[in-house]
Amino acid sequence: MRATDDYTRAGLQGSLDLGVAQPTALIVIDPVECYTDPACPLYAGVEESVAVMADLLADAHEAGVPVVITRLGHHPSGLDASVYGRKIPALRWYLEESPYSGYIDGLAPGPRDIELVKQYPSAFVHTTLASTLTFLGIRRLLIAGLSTSGCIRATATDALQYGFEPVVVSDAVGDRLEETHTGNLFDIRAKSAELLTRREARTLLGLA
Amino acid sequence: MTAASIAGTVRRPAVLVVDAATVVVDPLGAAGAAAVAGATVVVGAARQAGLLVVHSRLAFRADGLDGGHWFRRNPGLAVHAGSMPPPCPGLAPAASELVVTRSFPSAFFGTSLAATLRGAAVDCVVLVGATTSGGIRAAAIDALQNGFLPVVVADAVADATTTAHEAALNDLSAQYAEVCSAALTTDLFQRVRPI
Numbered sequence: 410m411r412a413t414d415d416y417t418r419a420g421l422q423g424s425l426d427l428g429v430a431q432p433t434a435l436i437v438i439d440p441v442e443c444y445t446d447p448a449c450p451l452y453a454g455v456e457e458s459v460a461v462m463a464d465l466l467a468d469a470h471e472a473g474v475p476v477v478i479t480r481l482g483h484h485p486s487g488l489d490a491s492v493y494g495r496k497i498p499a500l501r502w503y504l505e506e507s508p509y510s511g512y513i514d515g516l517a518p519g520p521r522d523i524e525l526v527k528q529y530p531s532a533f534v535h536t537t538l539a540s541t542l543t544f545l546g547i548r549r550l551l552i553a554g555l556s557t558s559g560c561i562r563a564t565a566t567d568a569l570q571y572g573f574e575p576v577v578v579s580d581a582v583g584d585r586l587e588e589t590h591t592g593n594l595f596d597i598r599a600k601s602a603e604l605l606t607r608r609e610a611r612t613l614l615g616l617a
Numbered sequence: 618m619t620a621a622s623i624a625g626t627v628r629r630p631a632v633l634v635v636d637a638a639t640v641v642v643d644p645l646g647a648a649g650a651a652a653v654a655g656a657t658v659v660v661g662a663a664r665q666a667g668l669l670v671v672h673s674r675l676a677f678r679a680d681g682l683d684g685g686h687w688f689r690r691n692p693g694l695a696v697h698a699g700s701m702p703p704p705c706p707g708l709a710p711a712a713s714e715l716v717v718t719r720s721f722p723s724a725f726f727g728t729s730l731a732a733t734l735r736g737a738a739v740d741c742v743v744l745v746g747a748t749t750s751g752g753i754r755a756a757a758i759d760a761l762q763n764g765f766l767p768v769v770v771a772d773a774v775a776d777a778t779t780t781a782h783e784a785a786l787n788d789l790s791a792q793y794a795e796v797c798s799a800a801l802t803t804d805l806f807q808r809v810r811p812i
Binding site: 484486488489491492495523528529534535536537540541543544545 | 669678682683685686713715717720721726727728729730731732733735736737
């Protein structure tokens with residue numbers, strides 16, 4: 410039996426009805442240079458996904474929907490990285506003192522965008538994201554950025570848990586290993602979110 | 618509660634300094650100045666005892682979007698939008714101390730403060746700053762709800778009117794927090810043995 414058949418029979422692999430129009434926002438998670446600068450040990454070889462992220466960001470601006478762009482930000486002492494910092498030494502590459510912590514060209518928040526600095530994988534955890542999206546009347550969240558197994562998966566799960574429809578844009582997210590990327594997209598699709606390509610997301614935003 | 622009985626309950630207090638900024642405290646007049654003096658004593662004692670001192674400050678985007686309905690209905694919050702106004706002299710954060718920015722009343726809402734305190738093995742939050750009925754009350758209740766013992770230092774917090782200050786302290790003392798003096802708090806810091 411194929412895995413998807415087994416999941417469907419189990420009552421997983423359900424679908425949110427994206428045919429119903431909902432107020433939508435785009436969130437781009439952690440588009441920072443530590444993933445794209447080959448000199449950084451965290452370099453992930455995700456250039457293709459990053460190019461699609463930039464196209465998707467342009468789509469969202471064209472459609473005039475709210476855009477949130479996140480980055481990790483911690484005190485140099487590591488105090489507010491807490492247990493996460495002790496578990497993941499790589500958080501040092503995101504510190505402002507690191508040469509790799511800047512936004513990837515073309516993916517920095519513009520004046521109309523909402524920049525969100527977070528300390529943990531999920532953009533919803535210990536931030537005002539759910540509050541701000543509620544204030545803006547948003548019901549559905551397009552999710553792009555890095556990386557699929559970490560912050561994307563955590564944010565997709567939390568979007569669902571906070572009452573927003575999560576839509577992960579599958580070609581605008583990336584991870585360091587292809588099997589990790591694919592495996593996590595499978596889990597996300599089965600249990601938390603819809604998957605759309607950037608072309609499909611463009612249509613969802615009402616663009617030609 | 619006495620310092621001895623609180624010390625018997627907690628192992629590692631931290632001090633949370635709420636909105637110790639001149640734009641907040643100066644309009645409170647003599648009460649504000651007295652609270653800054655009290656808070657300075659508490660923060661000094663905490664630093665001497667090697668306890669964690671964390672600062673909470675309001676900070677909004679220039680357009681206040683991150684403050685939602687709260688920012689929209691309170692024009693006075695605009696002084697915290699765009700850039701952060703200066704701290705009260707004597708209560709400025711040390712370089713090693715964390716400043717947790719927020720855009721709603723409670724220092725715990727939409728911030729990683731609770732996770733930071735847990736990660737540092739803190740079990741008690743000592744509150745100083747302003748205002749008693751606003752940021753102090755909100756943080757005290759959320760400290761309690763997050764599992765920390767809240768201690769509000771009565772002579773290190775202030776509000777726009779004596780009525781608001783006393784009403785808030787009465788509610789906090791009745792339902793949520795220990796209300797202590799600065800002297801009692803510094804005594805507490807000498808009794809606890811940091812981990």
